[in-house]
Amino acid sequence: MSKIIELKNVNKWFDKFQALKDVNLEVNQQEKIVICGPSGSGKSTLIRCINRLEEHQKGQIIVDGKEISENTKDIEKIRAEVGMVFQQFNLFPHLSILDNCTLAPIWVKKMPKKQAEEVAMKNLERVQIADQAKKFPGQLSGGQQQRCALARALCMEPKIMLFDEPTSALDPEMIKEVLDSMVDLAKAGMTMIVVTHEMGFAKEVADNMIFMDEGRIVEKAKTKDFFDNPKSDRTKLFLSQIL
């Protein structure tokens, strides 16, 4: 299997505060990685660096063979291949659900409108909110909005999907419907990096687990090993608290 994302000694500072310290990571195609850790440990910063919503100051990030740095001319092209789902959904409230999904394919990928709508409906079908296509985001429940956000990202036909705590802003009842859609996506063979506290989901889907603390990757292991015999004490402590 070939590498699609590679991070080498990535360092990131917010002013004086160092958010990432010498992070090394390799992600293969179709691999599913779940990142967990306490808040402020740099999980979100890490995946936001992968599509350069945050800039790293030291080290190398290579996505799909292209290095991301301030000199990257076509950062938009890389972003178009890396879908992202946010904690707060971030749907466009002035557009209908369907338009939310077709906007980027039409304007960024130059897809004809008809075709974009077909793709959008297919993806909305996939996350089971095709019947809501004509509504506006404000009229949907949190779970439906997050699934729409997932469909919106999928409409760009990305090679990689990043999830930044996709269920943390949802009511417990709605978490399941979003996770179900994500499990479907994983089974379809998408490369996924997920920041989440949903350990049930992690056990079901993840190939590898990463535990982060204070900007460092403390432990990276196969999912089964990670839960059954974690090596570091910090990981053990964390797992004992959330499981």
Add this chain to the structure above:
Amino acid sequence: MKNILIKPSKENLTSFVTFGSFLIFVSFFDVLANTFFNLNFTAFLPSKLSYFAPLIIGTIGLYLIRIEFSGNKLLDKININFNSSNFNAILTLIVIFALIKYIPPILNWFFFDANFIGNTKEDCTGSGACWVFVKVWFNRFVYGMYPDAEQWRINSAFIMLFALVGASFFVPLRLKKYLLIFLLFVYPIIGLKLISGGDFGLKYVETGAWGGLSLTFIVSAFALILCFPIGMFLALGRRSSLPAIRYTSIGFIELWRGVPLITVLFMSAVMFPMFLPDGTYVDKLIRVLIAITLFEAAYMAEVIRGGLQALPKGQYEAAKSLGMGYWRMHFLIILPQALKLVIPGVANTFLALVKDTPLIFVVGLLELAGMVNLAKTNPKWLGMAMEGYVFAGLVFWIICYAMSRYSQNLERKLSTER
């Protein structure tokens, strides 16, 4: 008499309401008699007390009928809406009495004692307004010094504008785009050429002769349409991450915002020509238009920037994560939302702009208020300032109120948070 001292209650409803209504009636009767027949029933009281007598009597009357849950729907409604406390009772009475006292004289001035017939100041014999003044000068108030024989050109330019705007509401969405482009880029040239003339056998009319309400419209419309996109780019520029663009925008905005419009207009008329090479001449009206546009654009920029800042960061990130570049992100995602947020502020700036247009008198251009100003100094029509300014005020109010209603409509139409 003991009843008056105790609290009004439901038990003695009829007697309280009867007596209270009687007192209120007395107070109203006194005010009406005083206003319309110059009778003063309370003249035997000391003068100050006599003046406030109806207020005092009326307040006592309202106190007496203030019975909660009386069972009478009308009475309850009055008590809840006009008479919930002594303070509110007094306010209610003051407002009603003031209306009784001042509305009739105003109506008299406007209509009943006003003069409508005639052609000279001498025809105004009544004590009210002399609308003959407005009637005689109406043509000038609308067209300024534009030659009478050519006024059809202004009329047709405006009729064309209204027809185009009207059509834009009815044509199918597909054609709307072209109509809008025509309206924004082609029509202004046609309209201006039609009014200024010089070609196609139309007599040239210099801009100094333009004036009145039509000039108000021309100046406002041009400044409105042009200041909006400029303001938008300034707002984006001020938030740009490129220092050169950011500081240029900040400098531009703060420069224009820090100067009174009247000085800007003076400079456009007096100083600007000095910087031009000899022989070149930029029309006075165009200089004024540019000055007003840039001035209002600076205000518009700050209004729009307010909207940009109100948007959550997540909207930018979502747009970026979908691969949109700076311009696509702003024109598809950010600006549509930000502009919707700032409709009240934009309407505010637009209204201020329309009402700023009279200031162009400093360079010798006379729009509606300027023409009124000129007409009232005509020796044959001295003393008509009141009528003239009331007329100008009414016209401005109608224009501004229409714009304000339109902006409210737009807000409702664009709202997606149902």
